[in-house]
Amino acid sequence: MAKQYETLPRRKVRYWLFRFRTEAEGGPKATGAPRGMRKYFEEQEGFGGWIDFAVTWDVNPEEPLQIVPRRFSVWEEWDATLNMVLRDMPGVDTSGSEADVL
């Protein structure tokens, strides 16, 4: 009989992986996670710790229970996107213009 987590779609698998990551960061416990799912990933080759989920490793788009490495974290990818659409603005200058020095 298939385990509960084996039938989850990728987005739901990743949801619980994010919850495990949040818990490892000191956030709420991942209550209600599919039984055995945490252990299944922790025993896989390529598991880099929960803090590094979505940072250095993720799950295969085609095989959501298979770990694959990430080149950039989801946050780095988002920052790159945001930087493209929002201009970096110049620094604050409240000192006025400075002419010659006596």
Next chain:
Amino acid sequence: MAKIVDPDSLNQNTEVYIYTDVKAIQLVEAGNLSDTDPGAESGVTGQALYSFLKEEWQSDSDLNVLKFPIKMIYEAQFEFQNDWLLGDSDGTKDAQSIDLIRDAGFRVANNNENYAVIVSLGSFATDVDLAYYQQVQGFDQPTTDFDKSGEINEPVLISDSDNDLTGYLKLFLREYAKLYDEYNLLDEQGLSSLTYAAYKLPLANEADINVSTVDSDIEADSDLATMTIDYITGNLFATHDPASDYVTLDVVYATDADAGDRWYRADTDISNTSDNPSTDANWVAYPGEKQVGTAYYAYNRIIDFKNIAKEDPYQWVQWQLRLDTDINDNVACDSYGTVNGNVAKDMLYWVGDKLTTRPGVFIANHNANDQNDIDLYDITVDGGGLDTDGVALTSTKRQYPFVAAGNMVFSTNLVADCDAVYWMYFETAAFGNYNSSDAVLVKDQNGSDITGSITAQNISFTFDYDYATDGGRTPGSDAPVAVAAMGLDSAEWVDATFTITRATGLSFPVNAADERNYSNP
């Protein structure tokens, strides 16, 4: 916890509740979603929320019977549409849900609310540093604290059905013992108005090594309590032109020989002005005029240091700039009005050991020992006047003439001799060398001869290095001097030669032999 940027971090009925009956979406601090400080490290991006809702709409038959709630315009801007809003199960606007949005400004069409999201760039010294903002220009206008401390990433309501606050947004970061920062979003980024979008802007701070006294001690210090800040009204700051018309409070610099290169302020609207404002009743002396060296310059914020050494007054000023009360002491009884400290323009900063003023700020009654360590930035004539905050558009550094200073250090037999006296002469001078009948006494910065009784081992002296011409001296040059001293009963006559250089902390030791022969029984 981390900011949610991936829609897979969200789950219906954990982080996101969708109330179809009242068309409300509620974001809840649960599971992967947090609203902790700093805002840059919590919440959920608009794009992640949008992407999550799309996936839910695809798979949830209770949802896809309804029109979709969000129109995403681009990554940093979206709208709640089709009567949806961020609300609770009653369909009431939910402030917590709004606080959780990151990286995207948004509009809620059904209640006509528009939110800009402010994203700060740069580091805050600590995550407890709390920035605040002002949405109506004016030194008497209130401020609002950001919801979360630390680096900013949070929505600010910029307009609704009752208020339009899209024309001004200024951020401040002023914390005890930290350097101050501020940012006028529309001015700095050349915007005509704000819209519901994300705005990145620089705002950062770091430790201020020149502040160490706690606020309560600054406030309780009776000497500092006598200090004042005076704001002076005036506009224009241009060279006086008799052919021009002027309006009340225009400030001019009159270079006519009779006017004496001084500053004047129009007391009324003026046309056909005279050549000489000093004798024209329509003009009054500008109260912000200050003499630095031999010339007069214009300033519009005067801080009276009350002769206190500069380190403590700086801390007092920094404290004043965090008060939400009026800091304009109105010493000149001008009509500048209320200036709340927490929105007043920054006034002082340090360049090494030099206390430096922002444009238009003058330090009055500084301690004499600080004279060489103060740089004053004026309102430069014909420099375009002032900006909308009253800050000079063009400013020039003005410095007091350099005062050389030091101590004559007398031997103990001179100090012990009640009749001991000293003289400081120019060793070589155009009008007469030392050891001649025309010898010239050196004068201190106040014009007094450097001579007197020896009452202590260290007797200080000052010297107007940049301007003194006594004895035909060339100003700004090193001055060779001789210090002669003598007692009666205890110390013989002695002299020693030194050079006054462009420095402070000079030390001239004068050691007399013990007197063994003087007698006057």
